[in-house]
Amino acid sequence: MHIPDGFLSAPVWGAFDVLALPALGIAARRAQRGLDERNVPLLGVMGAFVFAAQMINFPVGPGTSGHLVGAALLAIALGPAAASVVMTSILAIQALVFQDGGILSLGANIFNMAIAGVLAGYLPYRLLAHAHRASAIFLGGVLSVLVSAAFAFAELAASGVPMPRRLLLLSMGFFLVGALVEGAITLAAVGAMERLNPHWLRAPEQKTSPALRWIAAAALLLAVAGILIASRYPDGIEHLAAPSAPAWLHAPLAGYRVHGIESPWLRRSLAGAAGLILIYGACLFAGRLISRRSA
Amino acid sequence: MRYAAIEQWSRQQSVLHRRDARAKIGALLAFLIAVSTTAPASRIAFAGYALLLAAAIAAARLPFPALVRRAALVLPVAAGFALVLWFSDERARAVALLEKSFLSAVATLLLVATTPMPELLRALEILHLPRLLVLVIHFLYRYLFVISGQARRMRLAASSRGRLQFRSAAGALAVLFARSWERASGIYRAMLARGFSGQFPALAPPRWRAADAAFFIAAVLASVAVRVAL
Structure with missing residues (x-):
């Protein structure tokens, strides 16, 4: 969900530009440290791959099909920092060349999909892959889409775009289905990639600090609570966000x-x-x- | 192919094409901020912005209908949200949403249609965007069309064999990934063989001339003038 220019109010796009750009700088630093030079073309080509992968339709139910979004897949294949850089490049090209998403709202889109979406896609893999790998990958795909969508809705609501309750529930249901599809596609694609060459995917790191676990648990709890509150009191969020930022x-x-x-x-x-x-x-x-x- | 148009437009010659990419980026940001902060009810201001853009398109000698048609890609999404606003009895905001998103799209398109992508990325690097990010965007843009072509051929082959199943679609994705991966390592070796040092050499280093400063100042003043006066 790429937010075009003209949708967000100035304080909202300004705040997210301020938030996203330094975060991007950190991601670029970390990615550069973790990779050798040959990975620069690799990252670009991976971005082109995710772009092109959207042409491959996955049949979902009668008459409908979905396609890969890619944040979780990239995070699993390249690591979160490099995945953030690749997702950001995709968003930049989409905004510049394909009129998909705005320039002033690029910070918000980067935050939603390339930072929050990538982290949400990576954390389950990092934390749960030892216990149950398949469900960790599936959960990563699901969460990456859900978290991105939740942030996009919050930004739109904070900009004063009215969200009637029924419409909000409807689009949330829509995004939930989309998230489940993304989880299934990510899982199937990772499986097929591993059969071709197991070295393509990064093994999840062995040691996990307990702090990270707590952060992940807290984030998940917050996300679920946020969705519950939002679905129950949509007027509440508007009241909270719109007039009294x-x-x-x-x-x-x-x-x-x-x-x-x-x-x-x-x-x-x-x-x-x-x-x-x-x-x-x-x-x-x-x-x-x-x-x-x-x- | 649709995206080839931008590549062609950006290689033409005009007053706007000759301006430094940094001046054009600055002008675009000033224009977008002015549009973004315009009150929904000020109809005349939006007409003023449209006139500014029309003048710029004429100065860039770009085909007006084709450019407008491309920018209209943003309208379906905007129309969805405009409908919500319209039925929430915020008619002025609904119309303004359409106007703002369309005008912003035309302005952005003007930047990429008058600036070749390598020049634009070089300007972003000079403006201190992370170098890795600029390089990745560069590679992404260069190989986007190659790998998209590959995906299109795979899709054609799959659809002529019948309906794609979920599992075989995943297989196709993995094959596309494998080919992209191989292509990336081939590209890297080829670049090393040609002396790649981690940076794209610019053919002509950008030079900031008086005309660039004049263009930038004029664009900012015009945007602010429309925003303030109308």
Whole structure:
């Protein structure tokens, strides 16, 4: 689900651009550390593969078919950091060349699919693969789609897009089916890939720190609770998110107030530009900090 | 093929094509921010934005109908949400959603239709996007069409043999993965043999001229003017 430009309000896309870009810098650093140079073409070609894989239709029930989304598959094959970079490149090309998703909302899309979606697809594999590998892979596929969709809905709701209760339930059901299909496709594809060459997939790492387990459990709990609350009180989320977004959310965008300027329009545009410059600065700063630390 | 059009457009010659990619990226962001923050009710402002874009398309000497048709790809999604808004009795916002998403799509398309992808990526690298990410986008764009072609041929072959089963679709996916993997290692060896040092050499290093600064400032001023005055 790629959010085009024009859907999200300025504080929402601004906040997610600020959030996504430094996270992306971290992912790129980690990916670069974990891979040797020959993997650069590999990552690009894997992105092209996920793109092209959407042409292969998987029959699901009579008359309908689904296709791979790919976040979980990439995370299992390449590791989460590299998968984030590849998913981000896919989103960038889709936004630029295929008019699928916006430019200002790219941060939100990257956060939903390339960061949250990839992590949600990878954590079950990392944590449960020793106990039951197949269900871990399946769960990864399911969660990656569900988490991405949940974030997209939250962003739209926070931008004041009305979500009537029935429509919300309907689209949630739709996404749940889509998530189950993605889980099944991921599992089948991983199985078929392993039969061809078992070295393509990264073995799940042996040691798992207990902290990671707790984080994963907490994240899962939060996600389930969020979905339950959302399905029960959709008006509640709107009330929570739309009119009274916390003050700090506006603060990075200079709160739409640049002193000494009369026109409110000019003020907002200036605030928008200031926000963008701030994003750019934050990314530069984060990049420097990370590179210094890893050097 | 549809995507080939952008590649062709971006190699043409015009005033807009000659501008530095950084100036065009900056202009695009200014325009998108102006559109994004425009109040839904200000109809005339949206007409103003459309005029700005029309002028830019004319200056770039791009085919107007084809460009508009491509940008209209965004409309089905927008129309779905616009319907929801319309039936929630927010008519002005419903129309504004369509206008905003369409205008933004045209503007984005203008950037990629006047800037060859290697130039655009080079500009993003100069603007300090992570180098790995820029390289991966570069490879993705180059091999997208090769591997898509492969997938299309596989789909054609499968559909001429009959309906694809779930398991055999998974098999096809794995074969596509295998071929992509092999292609990637072949590409890497070929690049090493030609002296690849981890960076794409730019044919002509980008140069920021006075005209680029003038274009950037004019685009920002025009966007802000429409946003403020109309």
